[in-house]
Structures are given as structure tokens and as C-alpha cells.
Amino acid sequence: MADKIIGSLLYDDHPVPKKAQLWKDRLKVPVTIALVLIFLSGVIYKFANFREERRVRQFVGEIEHGKYEAAYQRWDADGRYTMKDFLEDFGQDGYYTKGMHEARVVDSNGAGRRVIVYVAIDTLKYPLALQVDKDTLKLSFSPISKYTAP
Numbered sequence: 001m002a003d004k005i006i007g008s009l010l011y012d013d014h015p016v017p018k019k020a021q022l023w024k025d026r027l028k029v030p031v032t033i034a035l036v037l038i039f040l041s042g043v044i045y046k047f048a049n050f051r052e053e054r055r056v057r058q059f060v061g062e063i064e065h066g067k068y069e070a071a072y073q074r075w076d077a078d079g080r081y082t083m084k085d086f087l088e089d090f091g092q093d094g095y096y097t098k099g100m101h102e103a104r105v106v107d108s109n110g111a112g113r114r115v116i117v118y119v120a121i122d123t124l125k126y127p128l129a130l131q132v133d134k135d136t137l138k139l140s141f142s143p144i145s146k147y148t149a150p
Contacts, residue, residue, distance in 0.1 A: 049108040052115040052132040059130075059139055060103045060119060063090050076138035099123045109146070116142045 055074065062071040072086050089095050097103075100123050107118040107127070113134050118127035129145035132138070 049115045053105050053108050053117055055132055055137045056105055056117045056130055074139055076140040
């Protein structure tokens with residue numbers, strides 16, 4: 001009985017210890033999870049303000065095609081910003097659009113109930129900051145810009 005418990009250290013059958021996994025095998029799962037999380041974070045960041053950016057792209061497209069009435073309908077006028085004022089800013093010879101050939105959305109930042117969308121216009125040195133209300137999707141000028149005012 002004592003032989004079975006103690007056994008011989010040299011001559012008995014002993015279980016062979018498992019080899020430790022290689023570093024690259026140990027790191028496969030954590031690295032894969034980290035890469036998937038980074039990818040998903042990038043996708044979420046890219047499309048977080050998709051609705052608001054699409055609304056600004058539609059607005060810019062209408063201005064480029066001369067559909068000023070339709071573009072003005074997207075603007076949050078509140079009675080103070082008339083169609084005449086709108087055309088002075090965004091009309092064919094407007095302050096922001098005079099000589100414009102291309103305009104594109106370059107960035108956006110969420111700010112509570114509003115999203116600030118930055119539009120790069122080829123005739124302006126710095127992007128124009130437009131504010132989009134998340135509920136109504138109406139546009140207006142943003143009082144905050146991370147770029148210098150045009």
C-alpha cells in the first residue's frame with residue numbers, strides 16, 4: 001500500500017507536465033479582442049453623427065445646385081434670419097459661397113442636443129461651423145468652432 005502512495009520517483013509512470021503555451025499563442029485572443037474593439041470604436045465614431053452630417057451634405061448640395069428655397073427650408077430661421085439674409089450668406093454671390101466650386105463635410109462634434117458640423121468650402125481658409133439640432137435637424141450658425149472663424 002505504501003508503494004502505491006509513495007511510488008518510485010525514478011521508475012514509476014508519472015504524468016508528463018503540459019508544456020507552457022508560447023507567448024504568441026497566449027496573446028492571440030486578447031490581441032484579437034483589442035483589435036475588434038478598436039475597429040468598432042472607429043466605426044461608432046465615424047457614424048455617430050451620420051444623420052446630422054447627411055443633413056448638412058443635403059443642404060450644401062442644394063446650395064451648389066441653386067435650390068436656395070429648399071436649402072432655406074432646412075435652416076432654423078426663427079423669423080430673425082430672413083431669406084434675404086440667407087441669400088447674402090449662401091446665395092450665388094454670398095459671403096460663404098462666392099466662387100465656391102466644392103464644399104464637403106470634414107468633421108463633426110456632438111454638443112448636447114446639438115451637433116456641430118464643419119464644412120470645408122474651397123474659397124474659405126477655415127471650415128464653416130454649422131450647428132444641427134438633433135431633434136428637428138434644422139441648421140444654424142454655430143457659436144462654437146474649434147477652427148478660427150472664416
